[in-house]
Structure formats: structure tokens, C-alpha cells
Amino acid sequence: MDIQKEWTRRRSVLMHLIITLLFLCLAGIPFLIFYFHEGRPDRQEIGIVIGSTIINLALVRFLLYLFDRDRLQDILELQAANQQLQANETALLQSEERYRMVLATMPACVAMYEAVNSGDDFIFKEFNRAAEKVDGQPKEKVLGKKVTEVFPGVVSFGLLDVFKQVWQSGQPQHYPVNWYQDDHLTGWRDNYVYKLPSGEIVAIYSDETEKKQAQIQLSESEEKFRSLYHAMSEGMVLYELIFNDRNEPVDYRILDVNPAFEHMLRIPKKKAIGKTSCALYETDAPPFFKEFLKVVETGIPCAFETSFPLLNKHFRISAMRPLPNQFATLFFDITETRKSQDEMAKSQRLESLGLLAGGIAHDFNNLLSGLFGYLDLTLHLAEKGSLLHQRLEKALSAFDQAKALTRQLLTFAKGGSPIKQWCDIKPIIEEAADIALSGANVSYRIECGSNLWPCAMDRGQISQVIGNIILNARQAMPNGGLVRITLSNRTLQTREIPPLPAGCYVETTLSDSGIGIPPDNLLKIFDPFFTTKQEGSGLGLATSFSIIQKHGGHIIATSELGHGSSFHLFLPASPEETTVPITPISASPDKPDSTPTQSLKSRILLMDDENIVLSMAQDMLDSLGYRVTVARQGKDAVDLYQEALLHGERFGMVILDLTVPNGMGGLETLSCLRQIDPEVKAVVSSGYSDSPVVAAPKDFGFRAVIAKPYRFADMVRLLKDVLK
Known part of the structure; x- marks a missing residue:
């Protein structure tokens, strides 16, 4: 127990x-x-x-x-x-740590809110690093505060209404990019809003400011490009390459063209887009294909010049590669520039040839003066009706042709400056046309606008120009025809007709219905010595061009084979000037009496550096009974004149050669003579000069001018005019 x-x-x-x-x-x-x-x-x-x-x-x-x-x-x-x-608590702690790590390090901005006042406002529960950086607000100052307090612009921005809708419905929403602004913060924001099972609201958003600004700049740039593309004066075309089955480039297709291209090439945009180059330009092979292909393959731009004969235009084309297998071309219309360059080259060429022609004409005139002068003197000594007299007359019949040729050379050269007067051009044209078409089966018709302005011109030279052109028209219509002449006032703008400056002009157009001029020849017709005629000198149109140019005008030739040619002359004009009376050019003065009278006899001083001219002129004057003293230099002439005054034997007239190489010429000699004798009667003689002295001798103190070569009758007329 x-x-x-x-x-x-x-x-x-x-x-x-x-x-x-x-x-x-x-x-x-x-x-x-x-x-x-x-x-x-x-x-x-x-x-x-x-x-x-x-x-x-x-x-x-x-x-x-x-x-x-x-x-x-x-x-x-x-x-x-x-x-x-314990395991769950550990896992929860680890999950929360991972969540916080992800939230802190994610690049998107994240803010978590808790609804207050039954969803009327929201307070911050979470705010990650990205949000701190973008919005410039530290996390510790944001958490626990209302969103309307931290971001007062959220209401006008519209995001607060989105928060309320998502909180009430539980359905997520995307609030697209919009502009946010308050007193401290501005920018473009893109927001995604969600509701968590816990009832909290999460906003995931990003700062789109840089991207949006880039888009705006890109849009503005595109708009500027589009405006430039449509407004630019240069034609622009975008092409893409076309490849065959073996991937080999064989052609290119038009993707887009701007209005300037449509205007320049006269090709509508609807017709161009989608067409291959061969189909659009109607060619067997793509134009400039090698050049464009090289641009596409290497990306290296290229530029070259070309012409479009059908449009009568010249273009400078620049090509570049915007994208792979594409290229763009810019068309610059350089037609007027090329015309100006051609005109400048032509003027320079004419100037160079003019110097040569002028020198030849000067020497040729001296030879003609001696040759025909002595023939003329011999004619006066020969018995009329004799075989010698007849042969001398035949020899002298070539004088006018030789003199006309040298006159053309002189006019073409730097000499022959026009003596301008304000004239009505219509009667001058009528007279020149009557002479040029005399006895021909070709007629003319003039169409003149009302109140035609007076032109500043040398009527003799303009008559020569009109005669040359009408003569060419006559020869272009061997079976007969009509020369149409139209006259009109023109007010030109700058660069409208290169190289003419802006101002008032009278345009004279002479058109025929002849065989026309081939395009290659059309570029050369104003060149000296160019001719397609067996008996032509090639100086007619060259001289005409030079004359019009010296008048401050311009001449343009157009032609179409089989349909004739047209010449357009532009001469400076003024609506305010009055015309001077015109004496017909064809009216010739009475034949001078070659028999001198006692009242004409006087002492004459003759100065020329050419022995043949000096000798011939002296013999002419001797035959008329004048006492002649000769000098080869201006200084010698001054000494002789002064010596004669000392002896009381004053010279009645002095004939001075204008140009004396390496010596004192006529103008300088006259200056010295006028110091000795202000009343000296001086005459200028010249075969060639680029000085205006020949054109207006009285403006420089001379009484008259005698142009080489001259005949016996010309000398007699001069003596009567000066010594009367």
C-alpha cells in the first residue's frame, strides 16, 4: 500500500x-x-x-x-x-522585405494611398524612391498627408477623380499622359491606378516630360519641314529604288513631290506619285541612275547640272539619302543664272574680239583712206568718158562696201559709241524695213501699242540693226512671206530679262515664218564671223548685238525649226521724254561741188601718224588750192601753229588724228592749241576710237569730225562746213 x-x-x-x-x-x-x-x-x-x-x-x-x-x-x-x-512569420518577414526592396528599387514611381472621408480624399501610405526623385518630395514629409495637400494641382489635373472612381468600382484605370502643374511642380505624367484587396489605392506613374517635349519638338520640326517642303521654291522629290528578282536595282519610283516640283517640271503630283522614272520621264533608261545609285549605296550626297530641252530650262540637282534604298533630290532652277552667265561670257567674248576687230578696223581704215583717196584724186584728173575714168569708177564702186565693212567692225568694237536722242522708233523701223525689203517678195506689218514711249537711241545705228534683222528674215523666206513687227511698252522688274535692270523699255519683236534656226546655231548667231551663208561676213547680228548693248538694251533670239524665228529688242525708254523731229535717213545731201572758190582757200594744218593718210590728205587739199602744212606728232603741230601765229599767218583749219600711238593725240593737241588760240578751228579725224569724242566732237571743242576712210567729196563738204 x-x-x-x-x-x-x-x-x-x-x-x-x-x-x-x-x-x-x-x-x-x-x-x-x-x-x-x-x-x-x-x-x-x-x-x-x-x-x-x-x-x-x-x-x-x-x-x-x-x-x-x-x-x-x-x-x-x-x-x-x-x-x-514561426515558419509563416519568417516567410512573411522575408516577403515583406522583398516587397520593400522591389518597391524601393523599381524605376517606376509608386504611391500607395488610404481613402479618408469616405473616399473624398486620400492619404499617403507608401512613396518609393523613384517618386521622391520625380516629384521632389522626401518620403518622410509625404507619408500620412493628404494627396491634395502634397499635390494641390491633383484636382485640376483630374487624377483625384480617377482615384475616387477606382476606389468605388475596384476597376483599374489608365489616366493617359497629361500636364500637371502647381506652384512647385510641373510636368507630363502617365498614371495607372489600381485598388488592392485591402482597400488601398496604388498609383504607378512615370514622368513623360522629356519624352513629351521630344514629341512636341519632333512634331514642330515635322510641321516646319512640311511647311518648308510645300513653300520652298526648289523642287523636291522622294524616290525609292526598284529591284528585280535577283535583288538588283533597276529603276526608281517616285514617292512624293512638292508643289515647286509640279510647277518647275509641269508634272501634276497625282501623275508623278507611284510612277517609275522611265514611265514618268518617258525614257528608255532611268535618268542619272548611276549617280543616284551611288548616293544610295554610299550615303554621300552629289550635285550636278543638267538641262531639260523640252522645257527650255536648266537645273542644278542635289541628291541625298534619307533612308536605306531611298534618295531625295532638290531641283534648283538655274535657267536665269545660266542665261546671265552665257550673256556675260558672250559679252566678254565680244569684248575680246572687239578689241581685235577695232585694231584691224583702225589699220584697215588707214589703208582704205590712202587707197581710195588716191583713186578718187586720179578719177578727178581723168577725162570723163575715157577708159581710165570708167575703170576708176568701177574700182571706187567697192569703196562703199569696204567702208560699210569697216564701219561694222568699228561698231562691233569698242568704238562707235551711239549719239542718242529721244526718238519715236516706229518711223525708223518703217524706213529701215522699206529699204531692206525693196524689190523683194516679202512684206511687213507693224502692230504698235498706243502711246508708245520715246527711246534713247542713235537712229542711224538702230536703223542698221533693224535692217540687218529684216534682211535675215527676207533671206529665210525665199518663197516670200510676211515679217510681223510688234511694238509695245514694257516695265521690267529686276532680273526679269537678264541682264537688264528694272525700268521702262520699248520691246520690238520682229518675227518671220521662215525655215527657222537649228538650236546649236541659235547659241552662236551673235558670235562674230559666224554665218551659214555663202556670201555672209558673219558681222551683221554681232554688230546688231553690240549696238543694242551699247544702247543699254538687250536682244533675244528665239526660233523653232520649220516655224520661223523671232528677235526681241529691248531699248531704254521714258514716258516723260519728248521726241525730236526725224529726217529720213535715206535722204542724201546734194553732191558737193568739187571746184573750190577763192573764198574757201586758206592755210590748213594736217596732223596724222600714218604716212599714206597724211600724203593722200595733203594731195587732196593741194588739188583744191589750199596751202597745207603737215605734222606727224601733236607736239610738232602745236609748234607749227604757234610759229605761224608769230608770223601773222594763222591756220584757217586744223585736222587732227585722234589716236597717235606713243605720242600726243588729237584731244591733247587741241587742248594745247586752244591755250595758244581759243578760236582755233579744229576737226578730229579717226578710224577707230573707244572715246566719245567721235560721237560728240563739239562737246570736246572740235568743230566737226571726218571719219576714215573718206573720199574727195567728204573732204570738200567738210571744208565748206568749217570754213564758211
Whole structure:
């Protein structure tokens, strides 16, 4: 009985001990188990340290198994549940740490809100680093505050309404890129708003300011390009290459053209787009294909000049590669520039040839003066009706032709400056046309606008120009025809007719219905000595061009084979000037009496550097009964004149050669003579000069001019005019 009680007591104590140990094990606390050995007289304690929960559990399990199997299952389930709880807490802590790490490091801006006031406003619960950077707000100053307080512009921005809608409906929304602005923050924002199961609102957003600004700049740039593309004066075309089955480029197709291209090439945009180059330009091979292909392959731009004969235009084309297998071309209309360059080159060429022609004409005139002068003198000595007289007359019949040729050379050269007067051009044209078409089966018709302006011109030279052109028209219509002449006032703008400056002009157009002029010849017709006629000198149109140019005007020739030619003459005009009366050019003066009278006899001083001219002129004057003194230099002439005055034998007239190489010419000599005798009667003689002295001798102190070559009758007329 005592043994049973003791076992019951010990079992109860052991159970309490086991329960205590169980809690210690569950807490993971190391503990000591002490037990006593009753067999030892000192009852010494023996302790064992149990430091491992696993050992404790094993021990507890063993003890419970021995003492109370019913409680063992409950304790084990409790211990397993505790372990699961610890594992869940650990996993939750790890998940939360990962969430915070992701939230902090993700590049998108994230803000979490909790609804307050029944969803009328929202307070910040989370604010990641990206949001801090974009919005310029530190996290610690944002959390716990209302969104309307931190971002006062959120209402006008429209995002607060989105928050409310998402909070109420639970459906996510995308609030597209929009402009946000308040007193401290501006920018473009793109927002995605979600509602969490917890009821919180999450906004994931990005700063689109740089991207939006780039889009705006790109849009503005595109608009500027589009405006420039449509407004530019240069034609622009975009092409793409066309490849065959072997992937070889064989042609190119038009993708787009601007309005300037349509205007320049007279090709509508609808007709051009989608067409291949061969189809559009009606060619067998793509124009400039090698040049364009090289641009596409290398990306290196190129430029070249070309002409479109059908349009009568010249273009400078620049090509570049905007995209692979594409190229764009710019068309610059350089027609007027080329015309100006051609006119300048022509003027320079004419100027160079003019210098040569002028020098030849000067020397030729001197030779003609001597040759025909002596023939003329001999004619006056020969008996009329004799064989000698007849042959001399035949020889002299070539004088007018030779003189006309040298006059053309002189006019073409730098000499022959026009003596301009304000004239009505119509009667001059009528007279020149009557002379040129006399006896021909070609007629003319003049169409004149009302109130035709007076022109500043040398009527003799303009008559020569009209005569040359009408004569060419007559020869172009061997079977007869009509020369149409139209006269009209023109007010030109700058660069409208290169190289003429802006101003008032009279345009004279002479058109025939002849055979026309080939295009290659049309570029050369104003060149000196160019002719397609067997008996032509090639100076007619060259001289005409030079005359019109010296008048400050311009001449243009157009022609179409089989349909005739037209010449357009532009002469400076003025609506305010009055015309001077015109004496018909064809009216010739009475033939002078070659028999001198006693009243004409006087002393004459003759100065010329050419011996043949000096000798011939002296013989002419001697034959008329004048006393002649000659000099080869201007200085000698001054000395002789001064010496005659000292002896009381004043010269009645002085004839001075204008140009004396390496010596004192006529103008300088006259200046010295007028210092000696202000009343000196001086006449200028010249075969060639670029000085205006020949054109207006009286403006320089001369009484008259006698042009080389001259005949006996010309000398007699001069003497009567000066010595009367």
C-alpha cells in the first residue's frame, strides 16, 4: 500500500516536471535535470545539461510515452502548430522585405494611398524612391498627408477623380499622359491606378516630360519641314529604288513631290506619285541612275547640272539619302543664272574680239583712206568718158562696201559709241524695213501699242540693226512671206530679262515664218564671223548685238525649226521724254561741188601718224588750192601753229588724228592749241576710237569730225562746213 502511494506521488511529481520541461523545450531554453541516487550515503546531486531542443523533445517524448500517452499527441500537435507559425512569420518577414526592396528599387514611381472621408480624399501610405526623385518630395514629409495637400494641382489635373472612381468600382484605370502643374511642380505624367484587396489605392506613374517635349519638338520640326517642303521654291522629290528578282536595282519610283516640283517640271503630283522614272520621264533608261545609285549605296550626297530641252530650262540637282534604298533630290532652277552667265561670257567674248576687230578696223581704215583717196584724186584728173575714168569708177564702186565693212567692225568694237536722242522708233523701223525689203517678195506689218514711249537711241545705228534683222528674215523666206513687227511698252522688274535692270523699255519683236534656226546655231548667231551663208561676213547680228548693248538694251533670239524665228529688242525708254523731229535717213545731201572758190582757200594744218593718210590728205587739199602744212606728232603741230601765229599767218583749219600711238593725240593737241588760240578751228579725224569724242566732237571743242576712210567729196563738204 505504501509502495502504491509512493508510486502515485512520484508519478504526479514527474508529470509536473515533464510539463515544465515541455514548456522549456518549446521556449528553446537550455536547462539542467538533477536527480539523486538514494543508494549514496551523501545523497550527492548529479546534473546533466540539456542544451538542444531536439534532445529535449526526444527526452520529453520518451518520458511522456512512459507516463502519459494520451497527452503526447496534444503536445506534439501544439508543438507542430507553433513551428508552422514561426515558419509563416519568417516567410512573411522575408516577403515583406522583398516587397520593400522591389518597391524601393523599381524605376517606376509608386504611391500607395488610404481613402479618408469616405473616399473624398486620400492619404499617403507608401512613396518609393523613384517618386521622391520625380516629384521632389522626401518620403518622410509625404507619408500620412493628404494627396491634395502634397499635390494641390491633383484636382485640376483630374487624377483625384480617377482615384475616387477606382476606389468605388475596384476597376483599374489608365489616366493617359497629361500636364500637371502647381506652384512647385510641373510636368507630363502617365498614371495607372489600381485598388488592392485591402482597400488601398496604388498609383504607378512615370514622368513623360522629356519624352513629351521630344514629341512636341519632333512634331514642330515635322510641321516646319512640311511647311518648308510645300513653300520652298526648289523642287523636291522622294524616290525609292526598284529591284528585280535577283535583288538588283533597276529603276526608281517616285514617292512624293512638292508643289515647286509640279510647277518647275509641269508634272501634276497625282501623275508623278507611284510612277517609275522611265514611265514618268518617258525614257528608255532611268535618268542619272548611276549617280543616284551611288548616293544610295554610299550615303554621300552629289550635285550636278543638267538641262531639260523640252522645257527650255536648266537645273542644278542635289541628291541625298534619307533612308536605306531611298534618295531625295532638290531641283534648283538655274535657267536665269545660266542665261546671265552665257550673256556675260558672250559679252566678254565680244569684248575680246572687239578689241581685235577695232585694231584691224583702225589699220584697215588707214589703208582704205590712202587707197581710195588716191583713186578718187586720179578719177578727178581723168577725162570723163575715157577708159581710165570708167575703170576708176568701177574700182571706187567697192569703196562703199569696204567702208560699210569697216564701219561694222568699228561698231562691233569698242568704238562707235551711239549719239542718242529721244526718238519715236516706229518711223525708223518703217524706213529701215522699206529699204531692206525693196524689190523683194516679202512684206511687213507693224502692230504698235498706243502711246508708245520715246527711246534713247542713235537712229542711224538702230536703223542698221533693224535692217540687218529684216534682211535675215527676207533671206529665210525665199518663197516670200510676211515679217510681223510688234511694238509695245514694257516695265521690267529686276532680273526679269537678264541682264537688264528694272525700268521702262520699248520691246520690238520682229518675227518671220521662215525655215527657222537649228538650236546649236541659235547659241552662236551673235558670235562674230559666224554665218551659214555663202556670201555672209558673219558681222551683221554681232554688230546688231553690240549696238543694242551699247544702247543699254538687250536682244533675244528665239526660233523653232520649220516655224520661223523671232528677235526681241529691248531699248531704254521714258514716258516723260519728248521726241525730236526725224529726217529720213535715206535722204542724201546734194553732191558737193568739187571746184573750190577763192573764198574757201586758206592755210590748213594736217596732223596724222600714218604716212599714206597724211600724203593722200595733203594731195587732196593741194588739188583744191589750199596751202597745207603737215605734222606727224601733236607736239610738232602745236609748234607749227604757234610759229605761224608769230608770223601773222594763222591756220584757217586744223585736222587732227585722234589716236597717235606713243605720242600726243588729237584731244591733247587741241587742248594745247586752244591755250595758244581759243578760236582755233579744229576737226578730229579717226578710224577707230573707244572715246566719245567721235560721237560728240563739239562737246570736246572740235568743230566737226571726218571719219576714215573718206573720199574727195567728204573732204570738200567738210571744208565748206568749217570754213564758211
